[in-house]
Amino acid sequence: MSMLEIKDLHAQAEQQEILKGVELTVEPGQVHAIMGPNGSGKSTLARVLAGDAAYEVTGGEVLYKGQNLLDMDPELRAREGLFLAFQYPVEIPGVSNVYFLKAALNAIRKHRGEPEMDAMDFLTYVREKMKVVKMEESLLQRPVNDGFSGGEKKRNEIFHMATLDPVLAVLDETDSGLDIDALKIVADGVNSLRDDNRAFVVITHYQRLLNYIVPDVVHVMVDGRIVRSGGKELAHELEDKGYSWLEQEVATGAAEPVGV
Amino acid sequence: MPVSGTELLEEQVNKKYEAGFVTDVEQETLPPGLDEDVVRFISAKKGEPEWLLEWRLKAFRHWQTMTEPSWANIKYDPVDYQSISYYSAPKKQGDGPKSLDEIDPEILRTYQKLGIPLDEQKMLAGVAVDAVFDSVSVATTFREKLADAGVIFCPISEAVREHPELVKKYLGSVVPQSDNFFAALNSAVFSDGSFVFVPAGVRCPMELSTYFRINAQNTGQFERTLIIAEEGAHVSYLEGCTAPMRDENQLHAAVVELYAHERAEIKYSTVQNWYPGNPETGKGGIYNFVTKRGICAGRAAKISWTQVETGSAITWKYPSVILKGDDSVGEFYSVALSKAFQQADTGTKMIHIGKNTTSTIVSKGISAGFGQNTYRGAVKILRGADNARNFSQCDSMLIGDQCGAHTFPYIDVQNPTAHMEHEASTSKVGEDQLFYCNQRGIETEDAVSMIVNGFCKEVFKELPMEFAVEARKLLEVSLEGSVG
Numbered sequence: 001m002s003m004l005e006i007k008d009l010h011a012q013a014e015q016q017e018i019l020k021g022v023e024l025t026v027e028p029g030q031v032h033a034i035m036g037p038n039g040s041g042k043s044t045l046a047r048v049l050a051g052d053a054a055y056e057v058t059g060g061e062v063l064y065k066g067q068n069l070l071d072m073d074p075e076l077r078a079r080e081g082l083f084l085a086f087q088y089p090v091e092i093p094g095v096s097n098v099y100f101l102k103a104a105l106n107a108i109r110k111h112r113g114e115p116e117m118d119a120m121d122f123l124t125y126v127r128e129k130m131k132v133v134k135m136e137e138s139l140l141q142r143p144v145n146d147g148f149s150g151g152e153k154k155r156n157e158i159f160h161m162a163t164l165d166p167v168l169a170v171l172d173e174t175d176s177g178l179d180i181d182a183l184k185i186v187a188d189g190v191n192s193l194r195d196d197n198r199a200f201v202v203i204t205h206y207q208r209l210l211n212y213i214v215p216d217v218v219h220v221m222v223d224g225r226i227v228r229s230g231g232k233e234l235a236h237e238l239e240d241k242g243y244s245w246l247e248q249e250v251a252t253g254a255a256e257p258v259g260v
Numbered sequence: 261m262p263v264s265g266t267e268l269l270e271e272q273v274n275k276k277y278e279a280g281f282v283t284d285v286e287q288e289t290l291p292p293g294l295d296e297d298v299v300r301f302i303s304a305k306k307g308e309p310e311w312l313l314e315w316r317l318k319a320f321r322h323w324q325t326m327t328e329p330s331w332a333n334i335k336y337d338p339v340d341y342q343s344i345s346y347y348s349a350p351k352k353q354g355d356g357p358k359s360l361d362e363i364d365p366e367i368l369r370t371y372q373k374l375g376i377p378l379d380e381q382k383m384l385a386g387v388a389v390d391a392v393f394d395s396v397s398v399a400t401t402f403r404e405k406l407a408d409a410g411v412i413f414c415p416i417s418e419a420v421r422e423h424p425e426l427v428k429k430y431l432g433s434v435v436p437q438s439d440n441f442f443a444a445l446n447s448a449v450f451s452d453g454s455f456v457f458v459p460a461g462v463r464c465p466m467e468l469s470t471y472f473r474i475n476a477q478n479t480g481q482f483e484r485t486l487i488i489a490e491e492g493a494h495v496s497y498l499e500g501c502t503a504p505m506r507d508e509n510q511l512h513a514a515v516v517e518l519y520a521h522e523r524a525e526i527k528y529s530t531v532q533n534w535y536p537g538n539p540e541t542g543k544g545g546i547y548n549f550v551t552k553r554g555i556c557a558g559r560a561a562k563i564s565w566t567q568v569e570t571g572s573a574i575t576w577k578y579p580s581v582i583l584k585g586d587d588s589v590g591e592f593y594s595v596a597l598s599k600a601f602q603q604a605d606t607g608t609k610m611i612h613i614g615k616n617t618t619s620t621i622v623s624k625g626i627s628a629g630f631g632q633n634t635y636r637g638a639v640k641i642l643r644g645a646d647n648a649r650n651f652s653q654c655d656s657m658l659i660g661d662q663c664g665a666h667t668f669p670y671i672d673v674q675n676p677t678a679h680m681e682h683e684a685s686t687s688k689v690g691e692d693q694l695f696y697c698n699q700r701g702i703e704t705e706d707a708v709s710m711i712v713n714g715f716c717k718e719v720f721k722e723l724p725m726e727f728a729v730e731a732r733k734l735l736e737v738s739l740e741g742s743v744g
Contacts, residue, residue, distance in 0.1 A: 050699050054691075074698035083699075090696045093687075094714020103710060104700035111701070143714065160700065 003199045010059035018044045020224035029196040036221035037243040046172040050084040079111035081167030085157035092144040129162040133189045151182040158189040170201045175209040187212030207239040289348040319437040319447030332605040333634040412457040419455035434517035442513040443551045450484035458493035469498040483514040489524035496527040522558025533571035542601025545573025552579035556588030564591040568731045570738040580609035583617035590619040593719040598631030607637035612645040621652040627663035628742035638670040641678045656686045709736040
């Protein structure tokens with residue numbers, strides 16, 4: 001059974017259609033990269049998978065571990081192991097990072113029929129995870145993302161991912177706004193979680209991240225659809241040629257929507 | 261020739277019989293209506309001395325000349341003062357429901373959600389308490405402990421009998437009868453309340469709570485509380501409880517006076533969850549119109565008010581501190597929730613009179629549903645108040661888009677050496693914050709209460725611990741169903 005099967009997915013926001021028939025299949029153990037120009041719908045795809053009510057699904061189907069994902073509430077999707085690393089992580093003043101994560105992890109564990117962790121056990125557990133993203137202890141007690149720099153917010157997303165142990169992780173432009181060092185830390189974090197039972201969908205603008213997180217499959221999204229798929233060389237081809245050649249192909253109808 | 265109070269009363273009662281009034285002075289409840297006879301009746305029923313009856317009558321006569329204030333940011337159906345009954349006797353054991361099965365299941369569900377132990381639930385519901393949980397003997401033990409320390413803690417009616425000099429000296433010294441419409445009314449018809457006296461140098465050995473006042477009667481309507489701390493004395497008092505309280509009497513006009521001598525400290529914490537009214541129509545809820553004031557009469561005295569107000573249809577109160585003594589300190593920490601059709605106009609007044617006085621105000625207002633929450637605060641620094649310092653922070657949080665948050669800060673500084681800081685913020689629990697929490701596996705209601713708790717943290721940490729735990733749970737339960 002595939003981890004994720006997206007079939008002819010259509011979605012709109014404010015009466016504007018953004019996803020126009022996305023097709024994608026992801027197997028466990030794989031890392032898929034999705035690239036594409038601004039406005040192609042990459043982030044929308046990520047948010048629709050997570051269940052953002054701002055987007056209305058108007059057609060198609062998404063199967064996650066064989067289940068109908070679109071029928072599930074966002075928190076149920078999360079408890080079933082779907083994780084989204086947000087492009088613009090929101091701030092939650094007054095709620096500490098550690099308190100928030102403990103609540104989240106316990107909600108997931110409860111769903112899985114596992115015993116909840118108390119504060120002491122959780123602190124021990126989470127300290128191990130902090131090493132994965134070289135997080136300072138002080139960021140644990142600070143309110144979630146409140147006063148964090150852009151880079152700290154992105155690293156915090158990966159820290160959350162490491163703590164919550166997801167099955168399918170979608171990373172929405174995690175590399176944007178990061179310098180090389182921060183990028184390496186994030187990449188190391190993701191790589192350390194690569195596993196035969198886990199899959200990643202990495203959405204990125206630039207090929208650079210993919211030097212560190214080497215994908216199994218690269219897709220290109222243009223105008224609401226995946227129009228080309230290939231191996232990691234496709235990313236280099238895009239770096240050399242840009243997106244316009246593909247955009248033209250799409251416009252003239254020469255490119256067919258493809259999924260792997 | 262002066263007639264004794266009792267003779268006068270009998271005369272009046274007999275007169276009323278002709279008009280169809282009830283003769284039996286042993287009766288349990290007065291029919292609705294308010295006039296001097298009612299005031300005399302109440303006083304006679306309690307066996308009060310002449311001076312207190314006169315005090316009540318003076319207040320009543322003054323009340324008759326006053327107009328109900330209408331400047332607050334609240335709307336309510338006018339109260340017909342002649343349609344309220346001003347006296348009802350305490351319920352006897354066995355009068356109430358025979359078991360919890362007779363109680364409204366909705367109320368029971370709330371008790372369970374608040375984690376209230378079964379025996380306490382029974383007590384709250386008025387079910388006769390059995391031998392396993394003998395509230396009277398528990399209270400007796402506390403009384404002995406307090407007596408050892410020299411602390412007086414009893415109903416005010418008892419204090420009038422046992423310690424009249426103290427009551428005479430302090431009653432009305434912080435909130436004069438003429439202070440405002442509701443204080444005048446309360447002074448005329450107050451039912452009962454707590455009296456606390458902590459002698460010089462004594463740290464009260466435990467937190468005082470209305471729970472352990474023997475014979476805590478059905479006094480919610482016009483409660484009168486008086487707390488006195490002599491030089492260097494310390495006391496912490498807890499009022500109210502998280503359990504939702506229903507009352508046939510809709511108007512609650514209480515008066516609380518705190519008197520702190522030199523170097524004394526009084527901490528007064530309130531958790532209020534009176535019936536807020538029908539969730540669909542807003543009708544029938546309690547009007548909580550309270551006058552609370554403390555005076556730091558001596559040097560370096562300190563008074564702290566902490567309140568968590570989640571109930572009542574209307575909450576209208578300004579626990580205040582008069583900072584008369586040099587180096588005295590006043591504090592006000594508040595969380596006020598208005599949801600469904602609730603309205604709150606609450607805040608504080610800090611009056612700086614002495615030198616080197618300090619006041620701190622932290623107000624957190626939460627609005628949800630169609631709730632309207634108003635913070636009204638006044639900081640007055642009088643001419644002689646050298647080196648006064650005030651820090652005020654009022655934060656509002658809006659949940660949903662039909663509610664309102666309003667702020668009316670009044671700042672009156674008459675001394676150029678004053679140092680004031682005022683911060684205010686308004687925030688909304690955003691859709692994107694809730695979605696972020698959802699995406700981490702946390703459902704919306706838990707997310708809202710987590711965010712609101714974070715918002716109220718600064719106030720909760722001022723509450724005595726058990727109260728703080730209860731207050732958090734209360735806020736969670738109160739917010740249920742307010743999102744979506």
